[in-house]
Amino acid sequence: MLDFGSSLFDLAVFREMESGRKVYMDFNRNPLAVPGDQAFDLARLDSDVHVYLEKSGALLDKPIDRLKRMNPLSIELYKQYKVDIEKHPLLFAMNNQHMNGGLAVDIWGQTSLNGCYAIGEASGTHGVTRPGGSALNAGQVFGTRCAEHIASKTFAEPAKLDATVAIADGVLHVQATLKEMSPIKPSAIKREVQARMSDFAGMICKADHIASALQDAKKLTQSTRS
Numbered sequence: 001m002l003d004f005g006s007s008l009f010d011l012a013v014f015r016e017m018e019s020g021r022k023v024y025m026d027f028n029r030n031p032l033a034v035p036g037d038q039a040f041d042l043a044r045l046d047s048d049v050h051v052y053l054e055k056s057g058a059l060l061d062k063p064i065d066r067l068k069r070m071n072p073l074s075i076e077l078y079k080q081y082k083v084d085i086e087k088h089p090l091l092f093a094m095n096n097q098h099m100n101g102g103l104a105v106d107i108w109g110q111t112s113l114n115g116c117y118a119i120g121e122a123s124g125t126h127g128v129t130r131p132g133g134s135a136l137n138a139g140q141v142f143g144t145r146c147a148e149h150i151a152s153k154t155f156a157e158p159a160k161l162d163a164t165v166a167i168a169d170g171v172l173h174v175q176a177t178l179k180e181m182s183p184i185k186p187s188a189i190k191r192e193v194q195a196r197m198s199d200f201a202g203m204i205c206k207a208d209h210i211a212s213a214l215q216d217a218k219k220l221t222q223s224t225r226s
Contacts, residue, residue: 013094014203024089027064094203102126108149109142117146184224192220 016023030040042050042059053059058066064086067075078085103111103118105125110117119142120126126135200206200213 010094010203013092017094023092025085025092026089027067027085028062028087028089030063105142107145109146110149117150119143119146182224189220189224193217 013023033039038044042053045053050059053066056070058069060066060069064075067085075085078090083090102121102123102125105111105118105123108117109119109123120135120139123142125138125142196213196216200209
């Protein structure tokens with residue numbers, strides 16, 4: 001993985017999931033050696049990793065022991081969801097939030113679309129070389145920079161509206177849109193949209209698939225309006 005970063009692992013997990021198989025993380029044993037290599041040994045870790053574990057007091061035999069020392073609350077969290085990783089492997093999945101990249105932004109978090117900003121995992125600031133654990137800080141920093149950039153702009157004074165009238169108009173608009181006898185159920189729409197996003201807007205996207213998914217999304221939109 002050294003030449004590819006974590007992306008190689010992401011792609012491997014994605015391929016297994018796409019094939020209908022499941023991937024598990026087993027904290028109760030160390031990684032098996034690839035053919036021809038030596039058995040796993042903490043002494044063979046990169047110096048920065050070794051120092052990090054040493055300073056954390058986590059140069060321990062098994063992954064579960066190291067996790068107990070460094071993040072014991074995570075073990076308890078899984079137990080709350082009926083998963084005891086001290087006894088059983090943990091089912092692992094590649095979620096879309098693990099993707100590296102996103103919308104291109106400048107140093108203020110502004111995209112090429114005027115007035116549109118993106119931060120965190122929606123922006124292109126999270127790359128494969130991003131230090132682990134910095135995601136929250138990056139979101140906080142860019143959130144502040146976005147606010148500063150927006151505050152520095154001069155906007156025309158918005159027309160004053162009667163709040164009561166505006167709310168009443170909004171309610172009438174919603175009521176006019178709702179169709180109580182519609183055969184299309186919100187739960188079905190939700191499932192369809194989620195499935196399409198997972199299948200065609202995940203970490204690997206193909207141009208022809210995206211075009212087809214766009215047409216399906218347009219059909220769904222039209223069906224909800226007819």
